[in-house]
Amino acid sequence: MTKKLNILIITFFLTSIFIHAYNLYSENLNKNINMGNLVYFMLLEGRGFKNPDFNSDQLPGVKLEFGEAIKYIKKERYEKLTWYKCITGNGEFYLPETFVDEKRFSDYQLDLNGNIVIGTAEIDRVYSIPLDYMPTDLVSLNNKIKAKGYEWRKMRLRAEAKTMFERMIQDAEVSGLNISIISSFRDSKYQSMLYTRAINRHGINENSVAKPGHSEHQLGTACDLTSDEVGYALSKGFEKSLAYEWLTKNSWRYGIFLTYPRLKQRITGYTYEPWHYRYWGKDHWNKIFSKYRIMLK
Structure with missing residues (x-):
């Protein structure tokens, strides 16, 4: 009789532990569904x-x-x-x-004004920045560095990035080459418009336009470049231009790098874009230059 009683007590005890553990699991599961996911x-x-x-x-x-x-x-x-x-x-x-x-955020730093410290955010298909991020130090670009026919377009960059892109474009001009900007900062709503349009045109496997929050343009430090050699268009033919050859040899001197090189789609997640360049900042460009050289090999 005592043996049976002990078995019942042990069984009751183990059952209570199981029920308690299950309730905790269910509670955490519901919490994850309600608070996360x-x-x-x-x-x-x-x-x-x-x-x-x-x-x-x-x-x-x-x-x-x-x-x-x-x-x-x-x-x-x-x-x-x-x-x-x-x-x-x-x-x-x-x-x-x-x-x-799902918004997995990039590991970046913020300055005292709430701006992402230039060069600290790595954005790709997985990691992003908040949809409502808007740099506070955006400045308008001069028509002189805008692509011909796009002077009407409102273009802005963060002040430091604008200075470096201007300097690079002016130095290229001294070498007898035309380089100009066709696109600069975009907020997430504008990026959504481009992304929606790309899906409507090319289908669900579209991989040439980044999702909102995943575009370097939202950082305010990236530009799409073009030249008179390709009729001021966004064209893969840009890679055959003298302007592109000059950029390949010299853009790093300004802390500016090509983001989506040829044959590196498995690394970048996006198709080749010979026109998309990003300024990484004077405090980070040495590190990025090393990474950039490795990626190009």
Whole structure:
């Protein structure tokens, strides 16, 4: 009798421990779902899908806008894409990874004005900066360094970056070469417009335009460059120009580097862009120069 009683006591004790552990697990799981597990909508606007399939119906009651934070319950793989099962007050629905971002933030430093210290943020397909980030020291570019035909476009860079790009362009001019800027700072809303348009044109596997928050243009230290040799266009033919040859030999002297080199898509995550250059800052360019040389080999 005593032996049976001991067994019952032990069984009750172990069961209590199991129930307590399970409750803690469930509590933490629900906490993770409620407090974390967020994705952010990257398109200008859109709707959720009934099932993880582009052929599935889109739910009319689920209207999403750019930057909206959405809770998700789980991830599913379907036809080589990750789909997020999401939940809002309007019910459950699915969104493909192309439409959303989990926002893993880059490890960067901020100055006293809340600006990202130049050269400290490494942005790629995985790591990003906040959607609402806006440098406070943006200054307008002179028409003289804008690409011909784009003088009307409002272009801005952070003051230090503007000085270095201007100096580089002026030095190239002394060498008899024309280099000008066709695009500079972009906020995340404008980037969303470009990203949405690229998906509409090229499909869900589009990899030439960064998601909002993942574009170096939002830093205010990156530019798209062009020249008269390619008709002031964004063209891969730019790599055959004398201007590009000069940049390859000299841009590092100004702390400016090509971000997306040829045949390095597996490293950068983006297609080759011979026109996209970023200023890394006088305090960091030596480190980046070493990395840049290795990447080009």
